[in-house]
Amino acid sequence: MKYELVMGLEVHVELATESKIFCSCGGHAAANEPNDCVCPACCGMPGMLPVTNKHAVELAVMAGTLLNCKINQYTTFDKKSYYYPDLPGAYQITQWFNPICVEGSVEVTTKSGTRTIGIKQIHMEEDAGKLVHDDWTATSLVDYNRTSVPLIEIVSKPDFRSGEEVIAYLEKLKSLFRFAKISECEEGAMRCDVNISVRPEGSDTLGVRSEIKNMSSLSSIARAIEYEAARHIDALERNTEVLVQETRRYDDVKGRTFPMRNKETAADYRYFPDPNLMPIIIDDEWIAKIREELPVPAEVKYEQYVNAGISEKDAATLTAERNLCDILDGAVELGCSHKDVAGWLLTDCAGILRRNNTTIDKLDIAPAKLSKIIDMTNSGDITRVAGKKVLTAVIEKDVDVESFISENNLTAQNNTDLIASVVQKVIDANPAAVADYKNGKTKAIQALMGGVMRELRGNGDAATVNELIIKKLSE
Amino acid sequence: MKYYISEISAKGSVAVDDNILVKGTPASCGSRMLESFVPLFNAEAVDRLINAGYEISGKTNIGEFSLDLLGETSYFGECTENGNLVSAAASLVAKGDIDAAVNTDVSGYPRRAAAVSGIDFLKPTYGTVSRYGIVAAVCSAEQIGVSAKNAKKVKELISVIAGHDSKDGTSLPADSYSYELTSASGMKVCIIKELFDKASDDVKKSVSDYADKLRSVGVTVDEVSVPEVFAIHAAWNILLCAEFCNNVSRFDGVKYGYRSENYKNIDELYVNSRTEGFGFITKASVLYGSDVLSKGRYNDCYDKALRIRRVALNKMKELFASYNAVLTPVCSQKNYQPYEICDAFEKAYDENLFTAIPSITGLPAMVTKGVQLIADSFCDATLLSLADSVEETEVM
Structure with missing residues (x-):
């Protein structure tokens, strides 16, 4: 039976x-x-x-x-x-x-x-x-x-x-x-x-x-x-x-x-x-007030995010956690794009939390700070590498974005003259790498890039640096 | 003969019953169970008295959890005068040792005590005085009231302790109440015939004499019939023992208070601590209380009692449409003699006939000259005015 x-x-x-x-x-x-x-x-x-x-x-x-x-x-x-x-x-x-x-x-x-x-x-x-x-x-x-x-x-x-x-x-x-x-x-x-x-x-x-x-x-x-x-x-x-x-x-x-x-x-x-x-x-009246405080349901949010260009997988991860949605919506309201914020949240923030032995549902960051970091990175005011540094400091110690950048000299170096002089210095100091490059080992440029970036404490704009090295080497 | 369980200040003018918490002083509630229990904070009423400059003389002896006639079931012994039972607090006030006392009116004990000792006591409207810091016995009814030699002194203290307290969820919203004394002339009072008939001849005489005094100050006094008083009495006793049973269940020997030395497991710890820690009247009340709340009995007992509570309030509101106050005896007899402890439950619960209406309805009640006056909610001032008007004629 x-x-x-x-x-x-x-x-x-x-x-x-x-x-x-x-x-x-x-x-x-x-x-x-x-x-x-x-x-x-x-x-x-x-x-x-x-x-x-x-x-x-x-x-x-x-x-x-x-x-x-x-x-x-x-x-x-x-x-x-x-x-x-x-x-x-x-x-x-x-x-x-x-x-x-x-x-x-x-x-x-x-x-x-x-x-x-x-x-x-x-x-x-x-x-x-x-x-x-x-x-x-x-x-x-x-x-x-x-x-x-x-x-x-x-x-x-x-x-x-x-x-x-x-x-x-x-x-x-x-x-x-x-x-x-x-x-x-x-x-x-x-x-x-x-x-x-x-x-x-x-x-x-x-x-x-x-x-x-x-x-x-x-x-x-x-x-x-x-x-x-x-x-x-x-x-x-x-x-x-x-x-x-x-x-x-x-x-x-x-x-x-x-x-x-x-x-x-x-x-x-x-x-x-x-x-x-x-x-x-x-x-x-009280019931109405309480109902107003209910969030937009996760399914509705999911649709919104997918329509805004976020992948279905990422939208599902984001809408599983109310805090992520709140941060994302807050940063979008301040002008960031859904896709940008989703990327920073699920890649950079998640990575930082993992290193701190915790999980993404514990993320606590003011949307204003996150949106500032994203804006400054997008506009080239800081490099992506510097952006990650700021983000780490914000998540771990809740620092102020702008004062952290200035205290740690993280403003991106767009000054071509300065970068050019550093490039010259690094080329002079690395004859072996220069010789390798000239012998067709194009990968040797990586070593020179690294040297320049180290000198610029990571604040050099990668495209500019790359361009200037190639220009110098072909002179 | 123990008047005070704990003395606090020889200069103090106000006594506090031992079921109202005073920080750092034991609150025995007249029970072996709480002999060693020392509270961590003051009751709101005690705080208000101290803040207003009153000094507390000590914690007065009461019957176990204030359920009995006059305090005779206290683990620390009864108080008697001339062979009659008296209550510790009322007797101290009557003798002039102190100006006033605050007592928890659980089921009428301070009203009976005032009548026996010839002083005044006001049980205020339920919800006007915070119950924060009363060792709970019957939450839906008990109120802290004031005992004093006359209505003016009662008025002085009740004005201090009444008012909203956010720590008590049943505290009414007003921050203070007016207890202004006005002339009683022109007021109308009625005597409940059924209660009058149940009193002894000398109590009947007190009530009649008081009615005459009221008439002499310009009050009209009629007689009315309220046949519901017997059902109200039964309902009150049900609510009383049910809530009491639940409230004293926290005294189990686990956390504080008395713990038996004789136990091998948790069940024995409970049973032996409670058997040895509680006196007869508590045990009897707990048994009856458990019964009326049990599955098979709830609808016939507790639920019905709640309905009668509503009937009682409606009936009284009906009377207050025509009368300012109701006059009744508060005791069946003028004095009580010491008796065997095994009669305590029956004696107290029988005597509740006279005190049940204000207890079950939360209406204010005042005892003066050995009689009880009951008024509508928030008309505490009417009671004080009636009592004061009669008292004034005697001063002159």
Whole structure:
């Protein structure tokens, strides 16, 4: 018999806000030591009250907009109670009764075509802390740096029919959220629970469901789904086991899923509205303002760039990263051509970042500085070599373009008399190379070029230098 | 007999209840659980008092998390005078040791305390005084109020502590409120018959006497029937224990406060710390609170209680269309005698009948001369004016 997979996803995404969702602690991702980024509020001290981070609400509305959701204009926070040491208040503030976004959808494309995945809801909540187990001393330590970091949980409908669709969906969310600066979506900032069941193809009843909790890498999610689907089919076909509705965790080393202790899953969370947080009213005006801040979608940008002469491959690389698009658009606005900027970004900037052991998505350069370097190189005020030097200094130390050029004598030497005298000097000092050239070894001119450029500290205009050497040698 | 859990300044004129944070001074909340808990900051109300030049005398003893009648469930012992229970703060004010006290009105304890000790207490409109720095028990209702010998002194302090605080998400936007005392003459007050009937004869007499005094200063006093008071009482007790259960769940022995020495794993750490750290009234409230929030009971209990909260507010607004204030008893009896601890939950939750309306609705309430006056939201000044008008006749 052929079987069909039926899956629904719950995806937790960390929002890219400056501070936590109910207090002003910021920068938890950069915290070096456990409990560096905590205050009395986010570590559960009595007497503290939560105050909602407006930016988190705005990012959640943005996410809902991108996933074609209806925005609930009256949205509330609720308390979810359970005891665990990483939860300092012994309750999590989440949205149970009135989530911020409902009823959305997103299109997912795989090799087998494009399908629409329904979104049941998106709700906001705070993250919990982290337990660190020290097996040596048999103790557990608590790190509250991550408590109260804002999350959205995106709950899909049970619309997935293959592991590929799940992966394509997660990749789509990741690129949408990164591009809109809703989330960095870095390792661990996107976590996923998969609800999975199988049924004979053509059946319209649902099979017994298991939930695989808390996975964060795409490849292990794919493997977990594959394993779990096989386990269900085995159970149905060959009666290897009786399926029960349960929560499981996936062990990527063993390549298997295991049931979680019943105790961890059978809790009654005793949800009730949080009286400390007033309902949030999101009026039309606010929604409009938030939507204005959404970027032009990456697909639209891609078309723009290709039409402006950028190759499809480069346009794809550029539109994968919002920062590159922002820099490119900024420099184009200042008069540079799309092609020029794309070249500098993907060749020169990328190279400099590689040497600094980082990647292009981390590039941070003011479009005005980049456009200045491009302009000065194009007009011959500095050479391409000097341009790269300036660019390196700008990326590494954020120097001022013009003062760096003058402090380091990088202005291009267009003075023919000066260049001619240097050429003469180099010819005089390299009789061997001159002799080689005159004997037909034209490549010897390279050595002379190098000598002149060294004397001019790289600032000689290559064409002029080349021309003058040939002229001198033929005299 | 412990009036102060921590003394701060002998020259101080204002006491602060032990569930309101004062930086560097333990905030026990009358519980063994928090005996060793020292807060890192001042409550907003305490900051405002200090900034206005008031010196804090110390942290006054309260019943565990202020749930009980008058403070008798404190881990540090009860206060009695002439064989009757009194509250530490109200008694200090009545004796003239201090000018005033600030107390968190969680479920009516400072109102009962004022009645028993013969002083005034104002529970202001919910949202007008910041709750930042109250050890939370019932977030949707509790407010810091002022105990003092007369309405003028209450007015002086409430003017200092009220006003918007961005650290409290439920703090209302106004930076300050007017508590100007005006003549009560021409005002209209009604007595809720159902609550009057439930009080003892000597309490009934206090209410009737107070009604006569109001009439003597030109106030009209009628009687009205509000049969909803019993449903309101039940609903309030549900909301009270539900929120309380959730708020004290943070006291688990993990981060601060009492930790049992007797545990082998995390579950035992939780259970034993809480069993040994909490007193009877807290445990009983937590059990009831867990029950009313549980899956099978939420709709019949908690959700219904929220609906009754709305009914209560609508009913009161109806009364305020015709009356400036409502007059009720605040206690079933004039005095309370010490009792067995295992009765604490029942006694306090029964007595909440008289204090439930202001608690569940957030309306301002004032206790004066042993009776309770309730007014519409933001009409705290009406209450002070009524109390002051009667008090003025006695000065003369």
